[in-house]
Amino acid sequence: MYKQLLKAHLGKIKGQVLIEGVHLCHSWLEHHADPLLAIFNAAVLEHAKSGVCSGTAEHSEYKQAKEKTTESALAMQSSGDEVWQLFNLLDTDQCIVVPDKLFRNLTHVDSPQGVLFLVNTPSCKVPAMIHENAVFLDRLQDPGNAGTILRSAAAAGVRHVYLSKGCVSAWSSKVLRSAQGAHFSLNIYEQQDLSGLINRTSIPVMATALSDKAQSLYETRLPEQCVWLMGHEGQGVHPALLSKATHQVFIPQTDLVESLNVGVAAGIVLFEHRRQRLYCV
């Protein structure tokens, strides 16, 4: 079992992923069924229990592992109570409790909170026709940018995000952390042929670009529904894809820097779109 978890940690089990931390695990429970497995750090549970929850019934898993706590784990105190509450929300047979040292092998962060869920990666069927607000990401490389864009899309009410082949994996731990739970309220489609998808789009495709053909975002009456096409951090949207976009827009900026960060640019266009939808009807 532990070996399988290590594999999942390394992203080597297709269709399964480890999500980490109280916030993401709670988001998972809100939006999906129970996890395949919940993994807890014995040291964190031990500390939280001794401080706050004495008298609460003990999971048997917890009893088995609690002897193996280490000093270092006690630094994780701040979120320990929340981890303990999460532990008590779940059935015993869903949980395993592992010693601090083994737990740390399963996390990607320096200061882990003490809880991981092993879950099936939600998979979404691509609709036959795209007619709802969506984001298309062309070869985006940086996990922080990808996560930020997922977060901004959810915040702006755009529920569908399509990632091209060559994009960073949407379910990698860094993207998950950066998106702060947005994954669980979005439909995320990976490894997509964006060019083929544009042919199946019944709404305008708006590409962000710094080309001569682009018009100012603020002088564009944005359609109620559209696809936002955003590109690679250095190269932007691939020219072949760009030529298939219905419109090209740019964000009017000074020439003090070459461009905006793509995650920021996405936030600006998605929220200008939201502003126009909410306030310019």
Added chain:
Amino acid sequence: MYKQLLKAHLGKIKGQVLIEGVHLCHSWLEHHADPLLAIFNAAVLEHAKSGVCSGTAEHSEYKQAKEKTTESALAMQSSGDEVWQLFNLLDTDQCIVVPDKLFRNLTHVDSPQGVLFLVNTPSCKVPAMIHENAVFLDRLQDPGNAGTILRSAAAAGVRHVYLSKGCVSAWSSKVLRSAQGAHFSLNIYEQQDLSGLINRTSIPVMATALSDKAQSLYETRLPEQCVWLMGHEGQGVHPALLSKATHQVFIPQTDLVESLNVGVAAGIVLFEHRRQRLYCV
């Protein structure tokens, strides 16, 4: 000399910093005087010269170090020509050329381009009265967010950024990379007492907040000049500071996620401000 560079690399020389890569070094030359010292990777120069620039006069520094190249450094080819051009822009006595292995000890990136500038950190005198558009950052932690906000401020035409005590250092290598040269066209003031500064502000202070007192960004007529006050990633603007702001605004979002990334939120408010300045006069 090399020991001093190592110290600068570790951020241990007050008032000096190493900036890295062709783009940042060019930005420095555009906005400032020459660097204190330019450090080049011998392997990169060797490769660029043999491929492109045969016949060009050789710096003596380059001759001394070129024997020490290593195979691994040849992977840096893509930006080698630009590094070579930069090398030829500078006077010999400004440059040192070091073997690949030593160069790598001075960089923070996995694939260094082959050029570093040692420069004096520009210091700006805080004006007696603040009456121009500015950004105040309260205890911002993440270097990526800080860099992104500097980049967005420059792109939006906001020239002054004040960082509180407890903020990430604006001149750390990660912030420099993330800001993509914005540092060199901004006035950056670090270790500031923002509360004291608000007393010396003759323009409205707009804080982003999710409090009951906040009003919708899109229903707010933004003043021509104002200070944007943005806060800590998890905690937002400190309550004591927030109470001193003239206005509190929020970005109208769905409840699918708790909040926006602070770098994205800054981009959205700075560009909504720019939109109103440019298009709502």
